[in-house]
Amino acid sequence: MTYNSYQIAAIIGVNVSTIKRWTDSGKLKCFQSVGGHRKFHLNHIAEFLKKNNKTSTDINISELVGKNIKLANAIDKENYKYLIKYSYENLISGKADRFMSLNDSLILKNYKIYDIFDKILNPTLKKIGDQWTQGNLSITEEHMASEIIKKFLTNINFQYLSINNKYNAFSFTLFEDKHDIPLHMSEAVFNHIGNIKTFNLGQNLPVDDFLNLAQKVTPNLIFISIIYIQDLDKINQEVNLLLKSFSNNETTIFLKGRTDELRLNYSNFIPVKDYNHLYNYISENIK
Structure with a gap:
């Protein structure tokens, strides 16, 4: 906005x-x-x-969220339960401006970007997914909510682009995994840290194709989100190929999601618990 x-x-x-x-x-x-x-x-x-x-x-913040006293108090007191409820209700009803204004208020109130993701957006996304699975939300409502979140993430990523870049960071999902919101979140984390040029390569990316690109643009950081696994053997093959290809250099590989289900032959990766973990690891270890 x-x-x-x-x-x-x-x-x-x-x-x-x-x-x-x-x-x-x-x-x-x-x-x-x-x-x-x-x-x-x-x-x-x-x-x-x-x-x-x-x-x-x-x-x-009343200029942003209006005269909603309950919401203003929830923001001031870090009442995440209420903020999740407010986000959910406005997302599924298509009230994008209210959702955007809430998140703008959170950022101006010094909420960390990773806390917004970990404590509000991801729990909200889980609730949306659970309600859709139970038949309480339509496909249209689920898609609408996801698109509003993506619009918010795209906006903040555009506004916080790093200028003086020292590192290249790539984010993508693997075979048949079309859940790309975590990629936008990782991009936002990289941008907020600074000195990192981000490349969001999107969903369903073959590793061998990425390796061809890596010959031209050196990846210092790689973030892979693993939410949907259609073929576990295929995913194991893809991740092991990636880890093997970067086993002898200083590229840092982050795996987030269903990593405990994988059978990996290499240990040169960081399992990411949440975006707080991702932010702090990079801030503390990558200078």
């Missing part, structure tokens, strides 16, 4: 002339619309707050 000067003034708690002065001086970044109006992305606001020592208590 984008915001205008009046909305930003209300969120930060200043007048519009102050916003104009900050943007003119370069203190607060923005971009101009086709009509020449100042527009702001979420990262512009977050960067400004961080640089100017503004705390989360300085943020007026």
